[in-house]
Amino acid sequence: xxxxxxxxxxxxxxxxxxxxxxxxxxxxxxxxxxxxxxxxxxxxxxxxxxxxxxxxxxxxxxxxxxxxxxxxxxxxxxxxxxxxxxxxxxxxxxxxxxxxxxxxxxxxxxxxxxxxxxxxxxxxxxxxxxxxxxxxxxxxxxxxxxxxxxxxxxxxxxxxxxxxxxxxxxxxxxxxxxxxxxxxxxxxxxxxxxxxxxxxxxxxxxxxxxxxxxxxxxxxxxxxxxxxxxxxxxxxxxxxxxxxxxxxxxxxxxxxxxxxxxxxxxxxxxxxxxxxxxxxxxxxxxxxxxxxxxxxxxxxxxxxxxxxxxxxxxxxxxxxxxxxxxxxxxxxxxxxxxxxxxxxxxxxxxxxxxxxxxxxxxxxxxxxxxxxxxxxxxxxxxxxxxxxxxxxxxxxxxxxxxxxxxxxxxxxxxxxxxxxxxxxxxxxxxxxxxxxxxxxxxxxxxxxxxxxxxxxxxxxxxxxxxxxxxxxxxxxxxxxxxxxxxxxxxxxxxxxxxxxxxxxxxxxxxxxxxxxxxxxxxxxxxxxxxxxxxxxxxxxxxxxxxxxxxxxxxxxxxxxxxxxxxxxxxxxxxxxxxxxxxxxxxxxxxxxxxxxxxxxxxxxxxxxxxxxxxxxxxxxxxxxxxxxxxxxxxxxxxxxxxxxxxxxxxxxxxxxxx
Numbered sequence: 001x002x003x004x005x006x007x008x009x010x011x012x013x014x015x016x017x018x019x020x021x022x023x024x025x026x027x028x029x030x031x032x033x034x035x036x037x038x039x040x041x042x043x044x045x046x047x048x049x050x051x052x053x054x055x056x057x058x059x060x061x062x063x064x065x066x067x068x069x070x071x072x073x074x075x076x077x078x079x080x081x082x083x084x085x086x087x088x089x090x091x092x093x094x095x096x097x098x099x100x101x102x103x104x105x106x107x108x109x110x111x112x113x114x115x116x117x118x119x120x121x122x123x124x125x126x127x128x129x130x131x132x133x134x135x136x137x138x139x140x141x142x143x144x145x146x147x148x149x150x151x152x153x154x155x156x157x158x159x160x161x162x163x164x165x166x167x168x169x170x171x172x173x174x175x176x177x178x179x180x181x182x183x184x185x186x187x188x189x190x191x192x193x194x195x196x197x198x199x200x201x202x203x204x205x206x207x208x209x210x211x212x213x214x215x216x217x218x219x220x221x222x223x224x225x226x227x228x229x230x231x232x233x234x235x236x237x238x239x240x241x242x243x244x245x246x247x248x249x250x251x252x253x254x255x256x257x258x259x260x261x262x263x264x265x266x267x268x269x270x271x272x273x274x275x276x277x278x279x280x281x282x283x284x285x286x287x288x289x290x291x292x293x294x295x296x297x298x299x300x301x302x303x304x305x306x307x308x309x310x311x312x313x314x315x316x317x318x319x320x321x322x323x324x325x326x327x328x329x330x331x332x333x334x335x336x337x338x339x340x341x342x343x344x345x346x347x348x349x350x351x352x353x354x355x356x357x358x359x360x361x362x363x364x365x366x367x368x369x370x371x372x373x374x375x376x377x378x379x380x381x382x383x384x385x386x387x388x389x390x391x392x393x394x395x396x397x398x399x400x401x402x403x404x405x406x407x408x409x410x411x412x413x414x415x416x417x418x419x420x421x422x423x424x425x426x427x428x429x430x431x432x433x434x435x436x437x438x439x440x441x442x443x444x445x446x447x448x449x450x451x452x453x454x455x456x457x458x459x460x461x462x463x464x465x466x467x468x469x470x471x472x473x474x475x476x477x478x479x480x481x482x483x484x485x486x487x488x489x490x491x492x493x494x495x496x497x498x499x500x501x502x503x504x505x506x507x508x509x510x511x512x513x514x515x516x517x518x519x520x521x522x523x524x525x526x527x528x529x530x531x532x533x534x535x536x537x538x539x540x541x542x543x544x545x546x547x548x549x550x551x552x553x554x555x556x557x558x559x560x561x562x563x564x565x566x567x568x569x570x571x572x573x574x575x576x577x578x579x580x581x582x583x584x585x586x587x588x589x590x591x592x593x594x595x596x597x598x599x600x601x602x603x604x605x606x607x608x609x610x611x612x613x614x615x616x617x618x619x620x621x622x623x624x625x626x627x628x629x630x631x632x633x634x635x636x637x638x639x640x641x642x643x644x645x646x647x648x649x650x651x652x653x654x655x656x657x658x
Contacts, residue, residue: 044416046134071512071528076631081206081236087146090553101146113347114440121232128154136434138412139394142376145434156180162657172197189214203254206236223284240264241633241640251644268359272304294323311356318347334385345374390418400437425468442500459484474516482508505537522566557581576600596628615655
């Protein structure tokens with residue numbers, strides 16, 4: 001209750017301050033989501049829009065500080081290069097990697113048929129905008145109770161070349177080349193980056209090479225063809241979780257040897273991935289009523305992963321296709337639009353597990369192959385009345401075939417209503433069904449024991465939102481209530497292998513409040529407050545009843561503050577603060593991770609001289625040298641929860657563009 005009063009008091013004081021200033025009209029933001037381009041005031045979904053400047057608030061090496069400025073979103077980094085992402089939930093299903101969130105690049109799926117996304121391959125500089133849709137999005141995007149992340153590349157109409165160099169105090173170096181050749185009809189982009197950093201913790205080096213080519217061609221006046229491809233080669237070491245005593249003795253050590261298990265250093269525990277994707281998209285406006293968009297892509301992921309326990313090799317070719325036919329019509333009573341489409345994901349997941357002989361592949365333990373296909377057929381209707389009522393009704397029929405689990409066919413509807421009262425104030429109500437089938441990594445975990453009985457999570461989300469503008473403040477307040485059934489939770493065996501089980505139901509209630517205060521052209525402040533009351537319901541493991549316990553890995557309160565202050569015409573300061581409340585580290589709620597306070601500040605000098613520009617910046621990360629854990633190992637046997645994040649460090653960067 002004290003937290004609610006504290007937040008309310010801060011916002012009331014803020015409104016009193018800005019009410020004394022002159023009111024100005026803020027620029028309306030148009031967002032492409034759920035196959036529609038709409039402004040935020042009439043969009044029924046809990047959206048967050050991150051622009052190109054925000055994408056670069058940190059040292060241009062990580063998405064973590066950026067996404068953690070968003071209410072309801074938590075991005076973790078167990079070690080450099082090892083990302084986890086959760087939206088309105090926890091990382092219970094993601095001991096590593098990104099699951100339960102669908103990710104698209106220019107409307108092309110990056111998430112594979114096994115419900116995994118290797119998000120650590122990508123660079124913040126690749127994208128112009130990121131749109132996060134929170135909550136179930138099965139009405140159009142299929143599986144995932146967390147939501148979707150829609151990434152888009154920049155549109156460029158002139159020729160330019162830019163080169164960046166970054167130097168980190170943790171013996172890190174990064175270089176980026178970005179070549180853009182474009183005019184009103186044709187655009188080419190070549191992007192290449194290299195990053196190498198020696199982590200502060202033992203066994204936590206990372207090295208990444210990424211190359212991308214993108215082509216855009218307009219045709220027939222209203223049509224376009226897009227082609228994008230990338231190749232990523234990533235290696236990051238995995239130091240392993242520590243016990244509390246080990247963490248207190250030396251938080252930067254790698255997991256030491258214990259019993260019959262060798263240390264992370266001895267076993268050279270490392271994650272290697274080589275990834276290639278190529279995709280083609282065609283869109284066209286046929287006439288004033290009809291339009292279509294179609295895409296198809298191929299993705300190949302080759303993975304090697306020596307761990308403390310074993311040595312895994314994976315070969316994962318995937319193909320995907322998505323198509324949408326759109327119809328729209330206007331009349332005296334209002335505007336109607338209809339979308340009909342499909343999405344198909346198909347992948348072959350070949351895996352072999354061997355003994356790990358000091359970082360070398362040993363005797364074969366088990367070999368497993370799986371063919372997975374996901375089918376989604378969706379329809380959506382939107383009605384906009386002349387009296388500023390907006391109604392959206394959508395639904396999708398979804399099926400996952402693994403050849404291992406029982407095939408489930410799931411229908412997910414979505415209904416939303418928006419009432420726009422005036423230019424600045426809107427009210428939204430939404431009811432949406434969500435589902436999330438188990439990923440291939442959950443069906444076939446590191447125990448190498450198949451789990452054919454694992455079922456999809458599914459449930460109903462109820463949501464109310466109010467968006468508006470008061471003086472110079474844009475605000476967005478959302479309350480949601482999500483009842484999730486067949487919740488999937490992580491378990492670990494005595495030797496540290498992970499496996500997953502359905503644990504009954506969870507009840508997830510939350511409040512998200514975001515403010516954007518544009519004080520002047522020289523100063524803007526953004527705040528994001530998240531309150532979450534997530535609990536297990538009807539959850540029994542053996543003879544132990546966990547019903548009523550807090551959901552593992554979920555902070556009941558987070559507070560983010562981010563500011564951009566233009567000190568002079570050429571110097572900008574961007575401070576960031578993130579408070580994360582304590583979390584429970586196991587389902588029994590007997591072990592806790594203390595609250596943390598993270599400070600980051602970036603100072604940049606920018607100068608434009610004709611057609612050339614130059615930038616120099618200094619980024620101070622973890623300014624107060626807090627010993628915090630960004631990505632703990634949940635439900636870890638023996639209490640090996642602790643993966644310390646880097647202490648105070650700094651990055652110097654330069655960028656030339658001509």
